[in-house]
Amino acid sequence: MSGTTATYHIPYPTGGDELCAFPTTTQGSAQAIDAALSSVTSAQSRLIVPPVVRLSLRTQTTLTLSPVNTLQNLAMVPFDTVDVDTANMSNLNLCPVGPITPASLPKGWYDVGIYVHTGTSNANTTNSSLMLQLVLGPQVNQASNWPYCFGATPGVRKYDGGSGNTDTALYLGGNVLLDPTKSATLPVFAVNLVKQGSFTGSHATDQLITFACCWMMWSRDQ
């Protein structure tokens, strides 16, 4: 009677086997090795092409900023291009403001980042800030028709530190734990530009975005 290895159950001939059983046993060996290789390389392929998405805003866009900085007055960057998406993490029709996380994604830690280059369209001289928001739950009073834009948890905030009447380049990054299997959370993150201080000038609440991109990529299982 042939033996088998402990982990992958690969059969092998033993001294008690009939000689004529040798081909059958080695056929079983080859088939078991074949299956084991498929299993191993399947796991490897998830690492070779991990869940990665990058969205960008390539058309210059002017956002209308609210003078009141609250979660109900977000001026979100509407991305218009999917540059890469390996795991159905984007749907610009439903959610142009950031990646989505379908339940098929693995639960785990994800690296997220956002880069925004603002232009010189507004005429006031107040500082601006950029807020990266990871949306984790339903948000009431969201002034948009985007069904996937739910409640926001403020992330990092950064000031340009200078006059508001110039271009500014800002980026933010972080690592977050997501459980896409919990559909109620439907986590997406959105980019919010908020003006700080007084609003003056004819276009005080306008902010030109010359380019923006955001990305999210799986880094490890929980």
Add this chain to the structure above:
Amino acid sequence: MKQTPTWGIPYPEPDDPAAWGTELQYLAETTEALLHGVDVGYQNLAQPQSCVLTISGTQGPFAHDVLSTIDFDTTVYAPNSPYSGLPVASVVAGPAVLTPAVTSILDAGWYLVEAFIESDPTGTVTATSYRTLRISVFDNTSLPVAAVDNFFGKDYDTGTTTHSLTAMGLTRMSGNSYILVQFEHGNIASTVNVVNCRVSMTRICPLVT
């Protein structure tokens, strides 16, 4: 001799006992070759193509409102990269961080690029003058050569002397791309030195859409 359907692993046939020894040898050799391929694949995943480069000394002084390119001259880290065994000069020759000749043997893919810069005016500091760090990604596979991506870091000096900036982005690189790291400032009152600069890039995944 028959083979498994997926990986083509050979195994002996019953009607040719004389060949069993040879066929078992084929089975072992084929298995070994396949395992080696898997092993190499995991090694590449454990150490993706990446590098960290720095400057060995102060660069500048740079005049205001001029975009100046940083020349990296020190390889800090480049494991398992196609250029890891190359002389430093091959990696960083010229102003480009990675020359076209070198990056042509890089695997195409999506790369995370990051840069950090620290600048220091040589004299008087102009209040709230800007400092800009720019990472530009160029693709040499099509003409005219144009920047695929530009990632800026921009901030304003608030009266201190040294000032630091960072920039980063996820970018598409073909097998013939290179990146430039550049600095610009608006410090009219004096020139500015770059006293520290570091750039890194790490391959995340192949080019897929």
